[in-house]
Each structure stands twice: as C-alpha cells, then as structure tokens.
Amino acid sequence: xxxxxxxxxxxxFSGLPTRELDMLADTMVVRDYPAxxxxxxxxxxxxxxxxxxxxxxxxxxxxxxxxxxxxxxxDCQSFGMISLIDHGKSTATCTAVxxxxxxxxxxxxxxxxxxxxxxxxxHFLHIVSRQLRHDMRxxxxxxxxxxxxxxxxxxxxxxxx
Amino acid sequence: xxxxxxxxxxSFPALARSTNKSHISALLEVLETRQISAGQTLIQENxxxxxxxxxxxxxxxxxxxxxxQKLSLGTIDKGGCVGEISMLDDAPEAATVTxxxxxxxxxxxxxxxxxxxxxxxxxxxxxxxxxxxxMSDRIRAATELLLPLIESTDVPADSAVLxxxxxxxxxxxxxxxxxx
Numbered sequence: 001x002x003x004x005x006x007x008x009x010x011x012x013f014s015g016l017p018t019r020e021l022d023m024l025a026d027t028m029v030v031r032d033y034p035a036x037x038x039x040x041x042x043x044x045x046x047x048x049x050x051x052x053x054x055x056x057x058x059x060x061x062x063x064x065x066x067x068x069x070x071x072x073x074x075d076c077q078s079f080g081m082i083s084l085i086d087h088g089k090s091t092a093t094c095t096a097v098x099x100x101x102x103x104x105x106x107x108x109x110x111x112x113x114x115x116x117x118x119x120x121x122x123h124f125l126h127i128v129s130r131q132l133r134h135d136m137r138x139x140x141x142x143x144x145x146x147x148x149x150x151x152x153x154x155x156x157x158x159x160x161x
Numbered sequence: 162x163x164x165x166x167x168x169x170x171x172s173f174p175a176l177a178r179s180t181n182k183s184h185i186s187a188l189l190e191v192l193e194t195r196q197i198s199a200g201q202t203l204i205q206e207n208x209x210x211x212x213x214x215x216x217x218x219x220x221x222x223x224x225x226x227x228x229x230q231k232l233s234l235g236t237i238d239k240g241g242c243v244g245e246i247s248m249l250d251d252a253p254e255a256a257t258v259t260x261x262x263x264x265x266x267x268x269x270x271x272x273x274x275x276x277x278x279x280x281x282x283x284x285x286x287x288x289x290x291x292x293x294x295x296m297s298d299r300i301r302a303a304t305e306l307l308l309p310l311i312e313s314t315d316v317p318a319d320s321a322v323l324x325x326x327x328x329x330x331x332x333x334x335x336x337x338x339x340x341x
Contacts, residue, residue, distance in 0.1 A: 086297040122282045125289035132296040133246045140255045143331045
C-alpha cells in the first residue's frame with residue numbers, strides 16, 4: 001500500500017480531495033523504525049506528526065508505580081497531530097511494538113504546507129481542533145468521574161481512563 | 162458600533178495570536194453582538210449548544226449538577242470565552258453558564274462559522290488555529306495540576322485537598338476565575 005492509499009484509508013484524511021492528499025503524501029517521508037523505537041517521549045517537546053503505514057505503536061503514560069498503556073495504534077492510524085501547532089511537552093510516549101513503517105511530517109514541513117495550500121491547512125486545523133475538543137471533553141469527564149471517587153487510587157484510575 | 166480589529170485583539174489576545182488582521186476582519190463580519198440580561202442562561206448543562214461566546218462586558222457564572230446539588234465551579238470574566246467544545250459538535254455541554262449581571266457577548270454560531278469557512282477558508286483556518294492553541298493551553302494547564310495525582314506516590318489523603326485539586330484542574334480547563 002503506498003502512502004496516498006494509507007492516507008485515503010485513514011479516518012482523518014479520507015475526505016481530503018485527491019490533489020491535496022497527493023501533495024501531503026509527497027511532503028511526508030516514509031521510513032522503517034525498529035521495535036522499541038520511541039517516536040514521541042513523554043515530557044519532551046514533540047514536533048512531528050506520524051501516520052502508521054504498517055505495524056503497531058503503543059501509547060503509554062508514566063504513573064507513580066508503573067507505565068500505563070492508554071492506546072494501541074495500528075495501520076492507517078496517526079499520532080502527534082497536536083504537536084504541529086503546540087510547542088509544549090508531550091503528555092504520553094509512543095513506542096514501536098515491533099518493526100514499524102511510518103510516514104512523518106515535521107512541523108517545519110507542515111508550516112510550509114500551511115502557508116502554501118489553504119484547503120490542506122484548513123483540513124488539518126479542522127482535525128486538530130476536533131481532536132482538542134474531544135480531549136477537552138474527555139478530560140472534563142475524567143475529572144468529573146474522579147470527583148465522585150473516595151480513594152486516591154480510584155481517583156488515579158479515573159484520570160487514566 | 163461594530164468592533165474594530167484592534168479592539169478585538171486587545172479584548173481577546175489568545176484568539177488573535179495565530180491569525181492576521183485581515184482574517185480577524187473577516188471573522189468580525191460573522192460575529193453577532195448580543196446583550197444578555199442578569200440571570201439569563203447562555204448554556205444549559207446536558208443540552209447541546211452551537212455557539213461560541215466571547216465575553217465583552219459583565220460576568221458569567223459556571224455551575225454543574227453533582228449528585229443533585231448545584232456545584233459552583235467559578236466565573237468567566239471580561240475577555241473570557243465559553244462554548245468552544247460544542248460549537249462544532251453535537252455533544253452535550255458539561256456545565257450551565259448563567260449571566261451574573263448584564264453582559265455583552267460576541268457570538269459565533271455554527272452556521273456563521275461554516276459561512277466563514279466557505280467564503281474565506283484562510284480566515285476560518287486562522288481562527289481554528291488560534292482556537293486550537295487556546296484549547297491546547299487549557300488542557301495543558303489542567304493536566305499540570307493533575308500530574309501530582311497520577312505520577313506521585315505521595316498523594317494527599319485528605320479528601321478536601323483532593324477535591325480542591327480536582328476542582329482547580331476543572332476550573333483551569335475552562336479558564337474560570339473565582340467562584341461567584
């Protein structure tokens with residue numbers, strides 16, 4: 001499967017017109033990453049968006065006693081989208097479970113696309129803002145659930161769901 | 162009198178930081194100025210709302226229902242915003258927002274946002290970028306307050322302290338000030 005096909009099958013980019021989709025594919029770089037490779041590290045600034053061409057990536061967060069797995073990503077799924085516009089520290093670690101083929105888009109390349117192709121920039125910002133609305137709603141729900149818990153362990157679990 | 166671009170930038174700097182003046186000018190054309198009377202409800206918890214509000218004058222009170230009790234979360238003051246999560250989604254609102262006193266707001270309805278998106282996609286993209294920064298900052302501020310609860314082995318045992326930490330995180334997520 002080539003990158004344009006991967007993007008076409010991804011939930012985020014399936015609605016993008018062919019011209020913009022091909023332009024995005026031409027800007028991204030496909031590479032093979034070994035098992036255990038950290039694409040994004042919790043606590044460090046992220047600056048790259050990735051889409052998985054083939055393989056699996058696990059998303060984890062550190063807690064006081066262990067590392068909690070919060071998501072498992074497969075072919076055509078993406079991560080790091082928000083780091084394209086946000087310069088803050090990453091709140092999770094993304095690690096290759098086995099060998100992974102992934103396409104990357106660094107923030108500098110995104111900025112060039114942003115200023116040269118309005119339809120593509122518009123599409124990206126709709127996805128980013130939708131993701132952030134989802135994250136805000138999730139966090140609000142987690143805090144509300146935590147407020148109803150009695151012990152610190154139950155609160156911790158509510159905040160990691 | 163219609164609001165100027167410079168006045169908008171001064172009143173809502175966070176919403177103006179990732180866009181340019183011509184895009185703000187296009188945005189202003191689809192914003193409506195509305196007067197809200199004291200006691201009037203702007204947003205109702207558990208109901209969907211399709212409008213993003215920017216507060217020009219006055220003060221808004223934010224409450225939520227918790228086990229049948231009305232819990233006061235804080236206030237939104239001049240320069241604050243509300244409704245960003247549900248403006249473009251059909252999801253229900255997480256809290257009720259009521260005017261503490263007579264207010265003036267700038268309102269961006271979903272219909273007018275899509276009108277802007279169609280007529281001037283560069284302007285709507287700039288607005289979405291500013292709004293995304295704004296939401297990202299709030300998520301980060303709330304998450305920072307929650308990290309001690311997730312990552313520390315030394316979590317406070319006092320339920321009142323825990324409750325205050327959670328309430329503060331919620332207030333940061335929605336950019337709320339002191340409780341009314």
